[in-house]
Amino acid sequence: MVNRSLAFTVSAVFSLTTFLSACGALPGYSLNTSRLQDNDPTPTATYPVRLISADVILQQNRPATAAPLPPARFADPAQYVYRVAPQDIIGITVWDHPELTTQQGQTLSAGGNTTQTVAGALAQPYTTALPGQADPFGQTVSPDGTIFFPFLNKVHVAGKTAGEIRDQLAAALSPYLKKPQVDVRVLAYRSQKVSVTGEVKAPGPLAMSDVPLTLVDAITRSGGTTADADLQRVRLTRNGKLYQLDADGVLDRGEIDQNVMLQAGDIVNVPDRTDSRVFVMGEVKTPLPVSMMKGRLTIADALTQAGGILDTDANARQIYVVRGAREKPESPDIYRLDLTQPDSLLLSTQFRLQPLDVVYVGTAGSVQFNRLVNQVLPTLQTIFYLKQLTR
Template identity: 30%
Template sequence: MARAAIAVAVLSLVAGCSLLPRSGPTRGQIFDGSVLREGDAFVLVVTDRVNAIASVAPALGFTSDFLNAGVLGSDVIAPGDTLGLTIWENVAEGLLVPQGQNATILDEVQVGGDGFIFVPYAGRVRAAGNTPERVREIITERLGDQTPDPQVQVRRLAGDGTTVSVVGAVGAPGIYAIERPTRTLSQMLARAGGTPVPPDIARVTVTRGGHTGQVWFEDVYAPHNDIALRGGDKILVEADTRSFTALGATGAQSRVPFETQTISAIEAIAQVGGLNPNLADPTGVFVLRNEPEDIAEALVGEELTGTQRVIYLLDLTRPNGLFFARDFAIRDGDLVYVTEAPIVQLNKAVGALTGTLNSVGAVTQLGAGN
């Protein structure tokens, strides 16, 4: 009768297992969250078909607005640029050259926002959109009406007109002019000192007007991603900010940053120490995710509205279960949860009951001793 009483007590504790400590919901409680029961989530067993649909990840890259922009000519002048002018005259008393000298230098002539510069006796000269050679011809022509055979030299200096800003995880953040050695994205990143972040998890974002494009740092050097720069471009380099959360019967429960561009479910579990051999149920590995409407519709085969809650079940004990987990791609914000094995709750129930009986026995012996 004593053994029967203990068995009844154990079964009662197991039936009321919500009173026992555990790392999270049971496998059955997660299934209760299905749309087929009490919840609003779709619970799907991972197969090759599910992997083909759910593992689609947004691709990084530049739009045609960036890709079709040609490389700027290194000698084209832009508003904000700074020019240097040297003017020679062949007369003793020239218009601009001081007495006793044969040339005058006009340094740091700023190109205005309207694209013009001012040169004494030549007036307002359009510089923006012209090459230094063309500006030289215009100034020479205008001065030639007032002094015989003037000689003019125009130099394009590094100015603020065609500059880009490079910020974030680079060796030397700052504002850089687009010059002959820095006309493309890869050249400008090299000019800014590269990045200390591992190239495979460093992202490069370029903002131009109202358009933004993003690529992995290591992909910048592919010809189609090494875009030509434009004045005003903003370049941001940062480490990958994606992460997933691991909970339940794993080696560790934590928020885990992505260490590579792609992470499979098996790799995610390995990153947190694998399944806890004393607790984990290999038939109850779940990935919880909010899926966009189009992916959710493809998964369940019916019309849906808006983002949907989807729970993916990875049963590692099934034939090819490990292969399915290897091919299942973890995405940013995923929750990887491993349930405890049913025997764990039974052991906890027996332990709780045994501890209770031992405590009662100790009290009884104490009372008998008194």
């Protein structure tokens, strides 16, 4: 009789399980896998694990190979000169000849209804390029690189410095004027620009002027960065090639070589910190992605921001760091930190994480057993109650 009762109980449980698995009206999500074909073989590769020690940290802190810098047109900022190009507006002064001189105190046409005084243009070498083309009081360099000047007709000025244009005009006016004294200045820089995009407060083009423009200058003139900016990985596109620069190194560590001089056509992009995250997972109080601050983050920083490890569930011997998900996903580097050792706390504050690292805290063996019991216990209770009902 007992065997028949037990057989009936098992049969009832099996029937109930089959019914519930086939019922599509149950609450919650349930994926129908009958149309999926999963033939992926079970991975058999093994990955070597390096125990984090003082030697590993010393090897990690060795200076890395510097990334290539973009080729510079001028080796030193003191060699920089601005050369006039089409759409620039220049002002010409011929002493004692006001009829040949750009009138001072008059308005400089900016196109449309916007005007700017000549004095204002001279006092603001960093002003945004004026949008207008025609100007009655300044000489706009035409697309063919020339300007019109009395007595001289067309004068080619493109590709020349203000000093070279001055000497050229003085020599050309000598047959008409006695010892002409000429001065030339650029009133509006409109031909050459650098584009600044990304996490800056005022993105847009910046006009090149007679003052050298560096990477930090461009970011500053764009209003500075936002709170999400990643200054350690500023991207510079020059002549179709992409370079990565560390503006944070310039500001914090005085790495002047990273503060490159910009040139016309450059595109500077200040990215956000999406690619500078570390993922903390496993037996921590708050699994979350942690953003690196100024490119620096240690295991201790990451675990602290995640609320620390769980006292009752975590295996303090299994603090893993998985690295290389982007460069070599098939053979990542794996490190392990044993927090039960006396020097582990110091090591956790010295081991530097890299972008997109995964910090995983393992589970204690007893906790895994308890979780298995918690999964099986409801089924055992169901069998027990059904057996009691069938008596």
